[in-house]
Amino acid sequence: xxxxxxxxxxxxxxxxxxxxxxxxxxxxxxxxxxxxxxxxxxxxxxxxxxxxxxxxxxxxxxxxxxxxxxxxxxxxxxxxxxxxxxxxxxxxxxxxxxxxxxxxxxxxxxxxxxxxxxxxxxxxxxxxxxxxxxxxxxxxxxxxxxxxxxxxxxxxxxxxxxxxxxxxxxxxxxxxxxxxxxxxxxxxxxxxxxxxxxxxxxxxxxxxxxxxxxxxxxxxxxxxxxxxxxxxxxxxxxxxxxxxxxxxxxxxxxxxxxxxxxxxxxxxxxxxxxxxxxxxxxxxxxxxxxxxxxxxxxxxxxxxxxxxxxxxxxxxxxxxxxxxxxxxxxxxxxxxxxxxxxxxxxxxxxxxxxxxxxxxxxxxxxxxxx
Numbered sequence: 001x002x003x004x005x006x007x008x009x010x011x012x013x014x015x016x017x018x019x020x021x022x023x024x025x026x027x028x029x030x031x032x033x034x035x036x037x038x039x040x041x042x043x044x045x046x047x048x049x050x051x052x053x054x055x056x057x058x059x060x061x062x063x064x065x066x067x068x069x070x071x072x073x074x075x076x077x078x079x080x081x082x083x084x085x086x087x088x089x090x091x092x093x094x095x096x097x098x099x100x101x102x103x104x105x106x107x108x109x110x111x112x113x114x115x116x117x118x119x120x121x122x123x124x125x126x127x128x129x130x131x132x133x134x135x136x137x138x139x140x141x142x143x144x145x146x147x148x149x150x151x152x153x154x155x156x157x158x159x160x161x162x163x164x165x166x167x168x169x170x171x172x173x174x175x176x177x178x179x180x181x182x183x184x185x186x187x188x189x190x191x192x193x194x195x196x197x198x199x200x201x202x203x204x205x206x207x208x209x210x211x212x213x214x215x216x217x218x219x220x221x222x223x224x225x226x227x228x229x230x231x232x233x234x235x236x237x238x239x240x241x242x243x244x245x246x247x248x249x250x251x252x253x254x255x256x257x258x259x260x261x262x263x264x265x266x267x268x269x270x271x272x273x274x275x276x277x278x279x280x281x282x283x284x285x286x287x288x289x290x291x292x293x294x295x296x297x298x299x300x301x302x303x304x305x306x307x308x309x310x311x312x313x314x315x316x317x318x319x320x321x322x323x324x325x326x327x328x329x330x331x332x333x334x335x336x337x338x339x340x341x342x343x344x345x346x347x348x349x350x351x352x353x354x355x356x357x358x359x360x361x362x363x364x365x366x367x368x369x370x
Contacts, residue, residue: 111234111243128219144198155192165191262320
């Protein structure tokens with residue numbers, strides 16, 4: 001398999017919708033199917049297209065690919081599982097052939113997946129939180145209970161297809177004469193005709209509703225993390241299972257703290273006297289204040305570690321650390337008393353200067369692990 005970007009393979013932008021992905025896949029699959037294309041590398045291109053579609057059509061895999069690239073997929077990546085992959089859509093697009101032997105619309109179909117953004121504060125991402133989320137989706141109509149018919153009436157069997165939901169005809173293809181089957185034009189594949197549609201859903205059997213869900217966000221999530229709520233997406237059709245709801249987490253930035261994996265970074269300004277003489281200072285952490293001992297002679301860029309005050313690990317016990325990067329704050333204005341003291345100090349220290357092999361930026365880079 002190539003290492004090309006999946007979006008590049010399908011020729012779509014990174015913000016492409018689910019329908020855009022499916023449309024691009026069908027177009028390319030028709031073009032490069034080995035039974036149709038005359039190009040020598042058609043089979044490899046067809047496999048490549050299927051791999052890209054297998055990742056980008058799955059919301060969870062797509063989110064991990066968007067955030068981490070192929071490396072983030074791990075065992076989730078690779079070629080689709082052809083033992084379970086449904087090629088009926090492709091063959092119906094190529095030749096109008098129904099591979100299942102029945103009308104497409106008569107088969108139970110899983111509902112569409114939904115995705116909703118959920119905003120979190122920095123602290124909520126660290127410690128977890130109970131959040132309320134609103135999602136607008138189709139629900140089974142409460143008036144007709146999904147039948148589509150006005151209460152007191154019932155759907156009638158379609159006279160065109162005899163209730164099968166499909167019509168068939170013989171069509172000439174590159175493989176010879178083949179039976180083509182497709183949804184019945186009268187009933188749209190339902191096998192039933194509704195003479196008196198429900199006044200609430202107008203015959204669709206579903207109505208649009210906005211619902212509220214309470215979600216428990218686990219500690220340690222990060223920006224871009226997805227939470228899957230099984231069976232909370234769009235309802236299926238003809239008895240098919242309901243789709244899933246994916247919550248895409250968006251973590252707000254913090255005024256002081258920065259996150260690096262499971263560690264929390266903090267820049268701390270201390271004054272010249274504290275750096276020279278040493279001091280015990282109060283340092284903010286996500287758990288509240290903590291004492292930090294600044295030893296005498298601390299240089300700018302020195303990194304201190306406060307153990308287990310970082311972000312909890314998602315899939316194991318324990319937490320990261322808080323890393324405190326010390327900066328020495330040089331005052332730009334002094335009182336007369338302070339100036340007199342510094343002048344006295346300057347007299348004792350002298351005026352000699354010494355070049356150094358390393359400067360502040362080198363110390364800062366080393367402290368950050370560069």
